[in-house]
Amino acid sequence: MSDLSGSSRTDIKSQSSMFKTSLALRHFRGRVFYGVCLAGSLVGILLLIVLMNDIRQDGFEYFSRHFFTNYPSRKPEIAGFRGAIMGTLWVMTIVAATAFPIGVGAALYLEEYAKKNRLTSLIQTNISNLAGVPSIVFGILGLQLFVRGTIGYGPAICIGESCGFGRSVMSGALTLTLLILPVVIVASQEAIKSVPPSIREASYGVGATRWQTVSSHVLPQAMPGIMTGMILALSRAIGETAPIIMIGALTFVAFSPETPLDPFTAMPIQVLNWVSRPQAEFHDLAATGIVVLLITLLTMNTLAVVLRIKLGRESAR
Amino acid sequence: MSIEVNPLERRYRQNFRSNIGGHLIGAILFLCAGVTVVTTVGIVAILLIEGLSFFTEVSAFEFFTGTKWTPLFTSKGFGVLPLVSGTLLIGIGAALVALPLGTLTAIYLSEYASSRVRSILKPSVEVLSGIPTVVYGYFALTFITPFIKDYIWPDAGPYMAMSAIIVVGIMIVPIIASISDDALRAVPKELREAAYGVGANRLEVTTRVVFPGALSGIVASYILAISRAIGETMAVTVAAGARPNLTANPFEAVQTMTAYIVSVSLGDTPHGTIEFKTIFAVGLTLFFMTLVMNLISARITRRFREVYD
Numbered sequence: 001m002s003d004l005s006g007s008s009r010t011d012i013k014s015q016s017s018m019f020k021t022s023l024a025l026r027h028f029r030g031r032v033f034y035g036v037c038l039a040g041s042l043v044g045i046l047l048l049i050v051l052m053n054d055i056r057q058d059g060f061e062y063f064s065r066h067f068f069t070n071y072p073s074r075k076p077e078i079a080g081f082r083g084a085i086m087g088t089l090w091v092m093t094i095v096a097a098t099a100f101p102i103g104v105g106a107a108l109y110l111e112e113y114a115k116k117n118r119l120t121s122l123i124q125t126n127i128s129n130l131a132g133v134p135s136i137v138f139g140i141l142g143l144q145l146f147v148r149g150t151i152g153y154g155p156a157i158c159i160g161e162s163c164g165f166g167r168s169v170m171s172g173a174l175t176l177t178l179l180i181l182p183v184v185i186v187a188s189q190e191a192i193k194s195v196p197p198s199i200r201e202a203s204y205g206v207g208a209t210r211w212q213t214v215s216s217h218v219l220p221q222a223m224p225g226i227m228t229g230m231i232l233a234l235s236r237a238i239g240e241t242a243p244i245i246m247i248g249a250l251t252f253v254a255f256s257p258e259t260p261l262d263p264f265t266a267m268p269i270q271v272l273n274w275v276s277r278p279q280a281e282f283h284d285l286a287a288t289g290i291v292v293l294l295i296t297l298l299t300m301n302t303l304a305v306v307l308r309i310k311l312g313r314e315s316a317r
Numbered sequence: 318m319s320i321e322v323n324p325l326e327r328r329y330r331q332n333f334r335s336n337i338g339g340h341l342i343g344a345i346l347f348l349c350a351g352v353t354v355v356t357t358v359g360i361v362a363i364l365l366i367e368g369l370s371f372f373t374e375v376s377a378f379e380f381f382t383g384t385k386w387t388p389l390f391t392s393k394g395f396g397v398l399p400l401v402s403g404t405l406l407i408g409i410g411a412a413l414v415a416l417p418l419g420t421l422t423a424i425y426l427s428e429y430a431s432s433r434v435r436s437i438l439k440p441s442v443e444v445l446s447g448i449p450t451v452v453y454g455y456f457a458l459t460f461i462t463p464f465i466k467d468y469i470w471p472d473a474g475p476y477m478a479m480s481a482i483i484v485v486g487i488m489i490v491p492i493i494a495s496i497s498d499d500a501l502r503a504v505p506k507e508l509r510e511a512a513y514g515v516g517a518n519r520l521e522v523t524t525r526v527v528f529p530g531a532l533s534g535i536v537a538s539y540i541l542a543i544s545r546a547i548g549e550t551m552a553v554t555v556a557a558g559a560r561p562n563l564t565a566n567p568f569e570a571v572q573t574m575t576a577y578i579v580s581v582s583l584g585d586t587p588h589g590t591i592e593f594k595t596i597f598a599v600g601l602t603l604f605f606m607t608l609v610m611n612l613i614s615a616r617i618t619r620r621f622r623e624v625y626d
Contacts, residue, residue, distance in 0.1 A: 026518055026520075026521070027518070029520055030518045030519055030520040030521075033519075033520040033523075033524075034429060034519070034520075036421060037421045037422075037424050037425040037428075037429060038425055038429070039421075040417060040418050040420075040421025040422055040425065041418075041421055041422035041425040041426065041438060041442070041494075043418050044418060044422065044442055044445050044487055044490045044491075044494075045438075045441050045442065047487050048441070048444060048445060048448075050460070051448075051452075051453075051456045051460075054456060054459070054460045055452075055455075055456075058459070101349070102349045102352055103349075104349075105345065105346045105348075105349030105350070106346070106349040106350035106352065106353065108346050108349075109343075109346035109347050109349060109350040110350060113343050113346055113347070114347075114350075122354075123350050123351075123353065123354060126353055126354055126357050127353050128615070129357070129608070129611060129612070129615075130353055130356060130357055132541070132544060132545075132607060132608075132611035133360065133548075133604065133607065133608070134547075134548025134549075134550070134575065134603060134604070134607055135548070135550065136548065136550045136575050136578055136579070136600070136603075137360060137364075137548075137600055137603065137604050138360075139578075139582070140360075140363065140364065140578070140596065140597065140600045141356070141359055141360050141363060143582070144363045144367075145359055145363070148588070151359060151362050151363050151366060178352075178356050181352065181353060181356070182353065185350075185353070209339055210339060210343075211338070211339055211342050235447070236447075238449075239447075239448070239449025239450070239451070239452075240449070241449065241450065241451045241550070241551045242450075242550035242551055242554075242575070242579060245579055245582060245583065246578070246579070246582045248582065268449055268451045268551075271451050271452075271455065272451050272454070272551065272554075272555065275451070275454060275455050275458060275459075275555055276555065283455075283458075283459050286455055287455065287459075290452050290455060293449060293452070294448070294452070297447065297448075297449075301447065
């Protein structure tokens, strides 16, 4: 009996000494872990700063009026970005004009019209899967469906001699539309979901039909959120390179497109073209193009944030 | 969210003709949603039709086990393994960069950062995913590759897998950080408080309580991020080179499946030839690799999510 209590006393003693040493160790480990987490979360930011600095250093040598008014050239001093800027403007206008109605329409269907059945959940699952498909695969789709007007089997869709839209602004824009559609739909759905049900009930209560309710109450309320999502989706489309390379946006285009069926280049494609040349001068031109591209993206993202804050305040009033 | 149709509208609906406009609008909106289904069907159909026509000329066995990928040369080799190994080298390498960084960022954001720090840090990290990938390619080629050549691996050529690995890794950090942060924050406060109550410090609470509780979300974010790395195109096209290369050495030039597809479409290979059809076979392989990973990720999120109440 005494023996047992004796041994348990030494146990407690040894344990308490163990706790003392390990408490300091635990504090130490805790501090190290904090440091590692902080450092780990700063690595990305640090690299972002290095990247921006790298581009700032190289990106202003050719940054002049000529850069915006000239077309690409074999001579770096007179090479410009005009074709790329015009091409991107053309493509983005069509993308906005097609992705907005289709995206919002699909979101309205899923949120306001669709019955909760298997078809609806199939469409929903399909949208989230589509968002994970690599962009180059969309490029393959665009190359067949829009450029050549066929899926590879059966007849092609032809008007006279020409089949599909060819390697044109239209093909590029429609490919990008399909690419950003999942993003637009999900963002619009979120915005529509956040409209309180009481607004719908009030509208039905005075005898409005479903479409009247949706078009004059739900949509206006959801519009700020939809627009924010739309701008963010478009800013993703502007930077996309792989799908429009696939559909054959030319990398050397010394003209601006005049109709949607003209060939074109776009800002990221022109940057790629300059990056892939061995001479350092062209790398600096690429950096200048990147500066223009990043300024465009920054402007759009700022617009999205401002829109969210401003219109968010209004609807809270 | 579906709103129960009010009785008045229901009566109108019974008279179809009075509500023909409503039906028309419903049908138009349904067609809009249908565009996404048609897109998927289109992708699968095109890849299968052209891909299968490729496999009538080249046996699937040769394609999936061959180690020589030279479809554009006179002595043709149609073994996709060098492209797959290039893709996996970059995918796994990028994961080794992004998994630790993304996880640490998520833990810092959810467990340590004050709400002020968080409101600055989180958007800044997300900027990384908003930068066009061709910009990352430029950065890898003109900054990281020369840096590696000067200080780490002087024998390297102008193209190497390593600099692509680094930028692709950085590019997918926000995916892991953002999704894992959500998963960590979904673990209820009570669990943390209970652990603090028995004397655990923040490291112990994080690694033994919060992290295991959020594991399914974190793993899902890993798989999603790796799938994104595998599908990444422009940075690897610019920085990693254009040489199909069966190697595990990250300082050599390699070609990924995506970069191969781009190189064919930039060249002047005529449509309908067996050379051109390779892009559909490679695209099909790529599509199924990423699809399987995305489905696993979605299933993990659904199936193993710890439901707290």
